[in-house]
Amino acid sequence: MAFVIKDACISCGACQPECPVDVIAPGDGIYVIDENGCIDCGACASVCPVDAIHQA
Template sequence: MSLIITDECINCDVCEPECPNNAISQGEEIYEIDPNLCTQCVGHYDEPQCQQVCPVDCIPLDASNPETHDQLYQKYLVITGKA
């Protein structure tokens, strides 16, 4: 699954630079995650970096975008041009 940023986001700006896929961007009110680019850092790190740095714990899994680890890895390969 990709991740999602909830409305508990305080716009602290720490998650965006941590995303290796550039999936996080400033939305109208809070940061947003593009599910087409989010791989939960599979292929880059062992754990999602945005979740690690978020001070308010507002980045859960997005249940509306279910993906297996293998699907996330395949997406990583496409995004990075290694496919």
């Protein structure tokens, strides 16, 4: 089950450098995770300051 970024995202970008498979990118107002490439490690969720990243 992949991780997804919810609307609470504040586009701070803290999650992007933490992703070991580089599947997080800026989207339309929030960051997005390519669920097909996500390896479900949770590294991004652990650094999100607003808890906007959850398992899908």
